[in-house]
Amino acid sequence: MQGPLPSEYLVVVPRRAPPGMRFVLSGSSALFLAVAPWSQAAAVEPLLASAGCAAYILIGGVGGAEAEARPAPPAGPPVYVGRADDAGRRLLRHEVEPPFPGIHTIVVVLGRDAGVLGRDLSEAVEGLLSQRIAGLRRYQVRNRYQIPPLRSSQLTDLRRWLSDLRDLFSAAGLPLLHPQRNGNRRTRRRACREQRGANGHPKVQASGSPETAAARDQSVAGTERAVRTGYRTDIPAGFGTSGNARVYDLSDRELVARAVVEGDWVVIEAGALARRSEVRWNQTCLTAKRRRLVTEGLLRPLRRRPHLLKLRAPIAVSSLVNAARLLRGDNADDRVWQRVR
Known part of the structure; x- marks a missing residue:
């Protein structure tokens, strides 16, 4: 009492x-x-x-x-x-x-x-x-x-x-x-x-981890995570427009990216830049995912900066941590994302 x-x-x-x-x-x-x-x-x-x-x-x-x-x-x-x-x-x-x-x-x-x-x-x-x-x-x-x-x-x-x-x-x-x-x-x-x-x-x-909040937030799309492994391109119509959506930016030298978290969806927006090279201790599953994105034409090298790849369409991934590591090609710290909205 x-x-x-x-x-x-x-x-x-x-x-x-x-x-x-x-x-x-x-x-x-x-x-x-x-x-x-x-x-x-x-x-x-x-x-x-x-x-x-x-x-x-x-x-x-x-x-x-x-x-x-x-x-x-x-x-x-x-x-x-x-x-x-x-x-x-x-x-x-x-x-x-x-x-x-x-x-x-x-x-x-x-x-x-x-x-x-x-x-x-x-x-x-x-x-x-x-x-x-x-x-x-x-x-x-x-x-x-x-x-x-x-x-x-x-x-x-x-x-x-x-x-x-x-x-x-x-x-x-x-x-x-x-x-x-x-x-x-x-x-x-x-x-x-x-x-x-x-x-x-x-x-x-x-x-210290935006991933923690994304994993807990179940306010929009149900109780199961939208992506457990791999990635998806079938982003729901109207995604990111509600008041529950949170926007994060990644800016690391030449790398620039934006991700939106809403409910159990984590989406990297089109136009994100990724490193073409990978560090040797990068996780094998992430390496395979990057190569598949390149093969399918979703990640393409920039003509004037061939050491960088550009994301041609939005993709949904399992977490913000996964998104950071996918773009950076390393086991990135989970603080590289900065919330902007």
């Missing part, structure tokens, strides 16, 4: 705020929340204009045909987690194209100073929230992200912020980071253990 909130947590209604909007602050935290009804998204935008990078959550209601169609465990309210360099503009974009119907609440996680949440840390908060909320099984999380590679000092901040956010959400009346009260005691204990390390402190791990 949730205990009383510390006295330093304040709920404040800002001046000229739209109806229902409030800020939730703590004197001991570098973060604060802006909470508002979805109907006021346009009115909230000017108040967030100079806030800098932020993470945000869109919360929907329970029910509807879509919720009823989900299997056990029973469907909870849908939730969408994201981040933005300009949260106000992103909310306006979502207002035009909502990620799901029935959104009723906006929650924006902001730094009390503009420099608190840079791009890396706002992406880390996005990944942390999507993983934790999904792990508690209280909500349907429509998208799940990784925690990017962070410095040790940033990981320390993230661990502290997890505790701060739990209380900030509670002060706002949103049990986003608390287990459900219904269910048996064993279920609640298991959910809590999944959220904490062996020493009882919040467990935060930066995987």
Whole structure:
């Protein structure tokens, strides 16, 4: 059961705020929340204009045909987690194209100073929230992200912020980071253990691997991975156009490529450049795949730079790691991809 909130947590209604909007602050935290009804998204935008990078959550209601169609465990309210360099503009974009119907609440996680949440840390908060909320099984999380590679000092901040956010959400009346009260005691204990390390402190791990997030994200195309081995060219119509699609760039000297991850699909876009040569310790299965792509004309050498190959059509592969190694011709580190959207 949730205990009383510390006295330093304040709920404040800002001046000229739209109806229902409030800020939730703590004197001991570098973060604060802006909470508002979805109907006021346009009115909230000017108040967030100079806030800098932020993470945000869109919360929907329970029910509807879509919720009823989900299997056990029973469907909870849908939730969408994201981040933005300009949260106000992103909310306006979502207002035009909502990620799901029935959104009723906006929650924006902001730094009390503009420099608190840079791009890396706002992406880390996005990944942390999507993983934790999904792990508690209280909500349907429509998208799940990784925690990017962070410095040790940033990981320390993230661990502290997890505790701060739990209380900030509670002060706002949103049990986003608390287990459900219904269910048996064993279920609640298991959910809590999944959220904490062996020493009882919040467990935060930066995987450093875009592959990890791609493997976990099952929001679009089902529960089986689209490609287990080899590659596919029959990309689904409309792939990459939903709000759940994530875009990654690879730029390594002369190599330039873009990949899109949506659900269980990982697609390398046409125009990607690959090395023609391979290092001698490259995996034999990847070597065979590269040769088959060349034989089928999907990878062709550039006329003016014959040491490079160009991908002539999009292909789906098993993972971002596999995509990197396919293009580079080596056992590439999984951090060579940089998320751009």
